[in-house]
Amino acid sequence: MGNTKLKDNFIENYSDLEKTINEIETKYKGRGNAAITENVLLDSLKNTFEECYKIAEAKNNDYAKTDNPFANFEQCVHLGISVEQGILVRISDKISRVSNLINPTHNQQVKNESIYDTLNDIINYVAILKGYIEQKK
Secondary structure: OHHHHHHHHHHHHHHHHHHHHHHHHHHHHOOOOOOOOHHHHHHHHHHHHHHHHHHHHHHHHHHHOOOOOOOOOOHHHHHHOOHHHHHHHHHHHHHHHHHHOOOOOOOOOOOOOOOHHHHHHHHHHHHHHHHHHHHHH
């Protein structure tokens, strides 16, 4: 599966999300005070997924600049770890970081990576895991 196929999968997933958002917005328009004309959650989701896609596209170029967009993740196999488990370890690392960062008494040492950066990484790793499983079918 080449970079073009991975990009198409991301675009397809985000297009489906955008369609769902538009359907929900249409459903609730014109309902007076109960209308969801500006849905903070859906706006945030749309912005997050657009930002995550841009990050994934850039990182895929840096990490797996080959015909195989999963090349860097497949390195886990050389260590006796499945690709899926390797991705889950990365997700687990990011979740541990978020768990520390949401603690108000935690003194963040890495100043150039915000909690939002880490959350975006988690989102992308989950999408990468999904894409990897899908391409194995």
